[in-house]
Amino acid sequence: MTHTNKATLTRRELLIQLCKLLKEGTIEDQIDRIPLNMRPKGNQSLRCCIHKDRAVLKYKIMALLGFNVDDETDELTSLRDYVLRAKQRKSLTSKVMTVVDEACSSCQQGSYQISNMCQGCEARPCSENCPKNAVNFINGHAEINHETCVNCGKCMNECPFHAIIYRPVPCEEACPVKAISKDEQGIEHIDHDKCIYCGKCMASCPYGAIMEKSHIIEIFQAWENGKKIIALVAPSIAAQFRQSMPKVYNAIKKIGFYDIIEVAKGAEYTIEHESQEWSEKMHSGCQFMTSSCCHAYTELVNKHISELKDKVSDTPTPMFYAGKLAKEQYSDALTVFIGPCTAKRHEAYFLENIDYTLSFEELGALLIANNIDIEKMDNEINMQFADSNVQFFAQSGGVTDAISKKTGNILQSEIINGINKASIRQLKQIAKGKTESNFIEVMSCENGCVAGVNTLIKGKQALEIFKKNQNEIGR
Amino acid sequence: MCKEQKYIIQICTGTLCHVMGGAELPALIDYLPKNLKLKVQIKGMVCANYCKDQTKKPPFVLINSELMQEADLEKIINYLQKCENNDTYQ
Numbered sequence: 001m002t003h004t005n006k007a008t009l010t011r012r013e014l015l016i017q018l019c020k021l022l023k024e025g026t027i028e029d030q031i032d033r034i035p036l037n038m039r040p041k042g043n044q045s046l047r048c049c050i051h052k053d054r055a056v057l058k059y060k061i062m063a064l065l066g067f068n069v070d071d072e073t074d075e076l077t078s079l080r081d082y083v084l085r086a087k088q089r090k091s092l093t094s095k096v097m098t099v100v101d102e103a104c105s106s107c108q109q110g111s112y113q114i115s116n117m118c119q120g121c122e123a124r125p126c127s128e129n130c131p132k133n134a135v136n137f138i139n140g141h142a143e144i145n146h147e148t149c150v151n152c153g154k155c156m157n158e159c160p161f162h163a164i165i166y167r168p169v170p171c172e173e174a175c176p177v178k179a180i181s182k183d184e185q186g187i188e189h190i191d192h193d194k195c196i197y198c199g200k201c202m203a204s205c206p207y208g209a210i211m212e213k214s215h216i217i218e219i220f221q222a223w224e225n226g227k228k229i230i231a232l233v234a235p236s237i238a239a240q241f242r243q244s245m246p247k248v249y250n251a252i253k254k255i256g257f258y259d260i261i262e263v264a265k266g267a268e269y270t271i272e273h274e275s276q277e278w279s280e281k282m283h284s285g286c287q288f289m290t291s292s293c294c295h296a297y298t299e300l301v302n303k304h305i306s307e308l309k310d311k312v313s314d315t316p317t318p319m320f321y322a323g324k325l326a327k328e329q330y331s332d333a334l335t336v337f338i339g340p341c342t343a344k345r346h347e348a349y350f351l352e353n354i355d356y357t358l359s360f361e362e363l364g365a366l367l368i369a370n371n372i373d374i375e376k377m378d379n380e381i382n383m384q385f386a387d388s389n390v391q392f393f394a395q396s397g398g399v400t401d402a403i404s405k406k407t408g409n410i411l412q413s414e415i416i417n418g419i420n421k422a423s424i425r426q427l428k429q430i431a432k433g434k435t436e437s438n439f440i441e442v443m444s445c446e447n448g449c450v451a452g453v454n455t456l457i458k459g460k461q462a463l464e465i466f467k468k469n470q471n472e473i474g475r
Numbered sequence: 476m477c478k479e480q481k482y483i484i485q486i487c488t489g490t491l492c493h494v495m496g497g498a499e500l501p502a503l504i505d506y507l508p509k510n511l512k513l514k515v516q517i518k519g520m521v522c523a524n525y526c527k528d529q530t531k532k533p534p535f536v537l538i539n540s541e542l543m544q545e546a547d548l549e550k551i552i553n554y555l556q557k558c559e560n561n562d563t564y565q
């Protein structure tokens with residue numbers, strides 16, 4: 001049904017509480033109360049008891065304060081202490097996500113299970129077809145011996161009653177590159193040598209145990225110190241609020257951002273360069289070139305498909321150029337990228353001109369903490385919008401369209417709409433030259449950034465609003 | 476008594492409700508069961524300050540004049556079904 005679930009809402013509620021306290025300036029005194037207020041005595045608990053619930057919330061807050069949850073050395077450290085430490089912190093890290101071990105339910109290793117639909121039939125194809133003799137019948141009911149089972153799934157396919165099901169570990173299932181796995185205690189850990197920061201584990205965990213390490217503390221500190229902060233807003237925002245763009249931008253300014261630069265402005269440069277680069281490469285006899293704006297994709301190539309490396313465009317991303325524009329215009333200001341993407345947080349860490357990142361969720365929390373209702377904002381704004389062609393960059397196929405227009409429509413493109421295990425296999429084939437196309441566009445999220453992992457509205461709905469908003473502005 | 480559009484559903488479009496899950500509620504139209512499809516009209520409503528009441532939780536939805544807090548698709552559909560059932564018994 002909808003993509004927002006109770007685990008996402010818990011995260012948003014925590015963000016809102018945090019922003020409110022930061023705004024009021026009472027964070028140090030009040031932060032340890034958040035878990036108590038959200039799970040008061042006498043309330044029904046989600047897990048075994050309210051104490052467990054509160055502990056989970058505490059560690060989720062720790063992540064939102066920008067810490068690695070497994071870095072805790074003393075369990076008695078209060079959230080207040082963490083706030084003080086966060087305020088002292090001088091630098092961010094490239095590890096943008098952390099697993100909240102307290103919340104990770106240690107889902108059992110993915111396995112096949114016999115349900116009570118099993119009729120104990122005479123044919124027993126499950127046990128007949130098992131190559132490892134792992135299915136036995138006890139009291140006329142099939143049972144799988146998990147010691148010998150190799151998870152081939154033949155029993156499930158053979159059962160005439162559909163009585164056998166596969167129970168996955170959601171985060172491991174969602175990760176396209178096997179970068180998340182269990183330790184001896186069954187708790188998941190991210191292997192940063194493999195992780196491409198796509199955020200799919202985070203979006204899939206039913207316990208909300210995987211969290212982004214927020215920069216919210218740093219951003220409030222900067223405001224407190226009187227810094228100017230420039231918001232670099234990703235074009236996918238057009239799908240996020242069901243409100244007109246001038247209203248949304250006015251609301252962002254009202255939070256306290258000094259100015260707004262559309263990341264789409266940066267995309268104008270990306271397209272210019274990438275089109276030229278593509279033409280040059282085709283002239284010099286290259287078979288094809290791939291896009292490079294999706295950071296999860298470039299990480300994928302770097303860490304897992306190195307044979308594709310020299311095919312990836314060298315053109316910097318729209319975020320890079322937007323940061324550059326901002327710092328040229330305001331040399332004394334800090335820049336914050338606002339977008340739907342976990343991978344951009346990682347990319348930003350390495351870019352000199354991007355100081356911090358905020359997700360659309362975090363933006364929402366900031367608006368609420370500031371009592372801003374977008375609907376009530378002014379519908380007029382004095383700013384220079386980016387070219388309408390490039391706004392569609394945020395949607396799968398948008399990069400292709402823009403470059404195609406620039407280069408005179410001789411582009412033959414293949415679009416990889418979403419990174420998953422199957423599309424990685426496809427990319428490996430493409431790396432071997434098995435493609436008819438001369439341009440490959442890759443987006444980690446299905447439908448593109450408009451439906452990114454950290455959005456308020458996803459999928460088909462997001463796409464519809466996006467198109468409507470872009471057309472309405474009629475730029 | 477199957478008047479057309481006997482249920483008017485107003486989804487709060489204020490930013491707080493939107494962020495706390497209201498954003499995706501307009502998808503309701505796609506998920507309504509057959510028996511309800513034609514009887515429901517979905518609209519937006521500006522923040523009516525229900526969110527100022529600390530004892531209640533967003534997102535807010537008005538179904539005719541009934542206020543629903545912590546609304547989600549399932550809750551709305553269940554509520555409508557219940558109304559329908561009561562109507563048939565009367």
Ligand code: FES
Pocket residue numbers: 487488489490491492493522523524525526527533535
């Ligand atoms: S935002 Fe929905 S009632 Fe205020």
